Amino acid sequence: MRKANPHTRFIRFIKDVAAHTPLIKMVVALIILWLLFSAGIYVAERPVEGSSITSYAEALYWGVAAFSTAGIADKPVSGTAQLIGGIWIVVGSVLFFGTIVATITTYFMRPMQRPHKKIIDTIEFNLEQLNDLSVEELDLLKKTVDMLIAHVETLKEIQSTEQEKPSHQ
Numbered sequence: 001m002r003k004a005n006p007h008t009r010f011i012r013f014i015k016d017v018a019a020h021t022p023l024i025k026m027v028v029a030l031i032i033l034w035l036l037f038s039a040g041i042y043v044a045e046r047p048v049e050g051s052s053i054t055s056y057a058e059a060l061y062w063g064v065a066a067f068s069t070a071g072i073a074d075k076p077v078s079g080t081a082q083l084i085g086g087i088w089i090v091v092g093s094v095l096f097f098g099t100i101v102a103t104i105t106t107y108f109m110r111p112m113q114r115p116h117k118k119i120i121d122t123i124e125f126n127l128e129q130l131n132d133l134s135v136e137e138l139d140l141l142k143k144t145v146d147m148l149i150a151h152v153e154t155l156k157e158i159q160s161t162e163q164e165k166p167s168h169q
Contacts, residue, residue, distance in 0.1 A: 021106040026099035033095065037088035038063040044081035051077045067092030 018024050042059035045051040052074040053059050065073035067089050076082050126141075133141065 017103065017107060021103040023099065023103045026095065026102065030092065030095050030099065033088075033091060034060070034063050037084060037092070040084040041076060041081050041088070044078050044084055045076055048078045048081070051081075053081070063088060063092070067096065 038056065038059040041053060041062060042056045045053040045059070053062055053076060062073050062076075062085075066085055076085050130138075
């Protein structure tokens with residue numbers, strides 16, 4: 001059996017996370033909100049004398065420092081900027097940590113949502129009901145199982161044929 005390249009597995013993992021979790025959407029939303037709230041802070045603080053936020057770049061820095069809970073962000077001076085900043089801290093933190101939790105939860109819950117898992121659960125449930133089946137139903141079950149076995153054998157043959165082919169590396 002051929003071992004998968006760790007680099008290939010990592011790429012597949014990243015693609016799987018991007019395709020099946022809210023990570024990309026949430027990061028994009030976080031960046032857009034960060035840019036907007038930073039602009040709001042800058043506009044509110046720009047005319048205020050004594051403000052430490054005198055450029056958009058400083059407002060961007062403040063936006064990251066404020067919601068990261070590092071305590072390294074200077075407090076905005078104007079009431080409007082403090083309100084905008086407070087909302088950003090709450091929204092940014094919830095979105096940031098929510099993204100992490102949602103991504104991890106979604107990624108690890110996916111195997112339970114896959115169609116083959118549902119098929120297996122249905123088969124297991126039906127096997128528990130075996131004593132309640134009529135002869136006709138048992139005959140139909142036998143035919144279905146025979147088709148399943150034939151399908152598995154076909155898949156094994158295909159996989160065996162693919163592994164026997166020489167690789168061009």
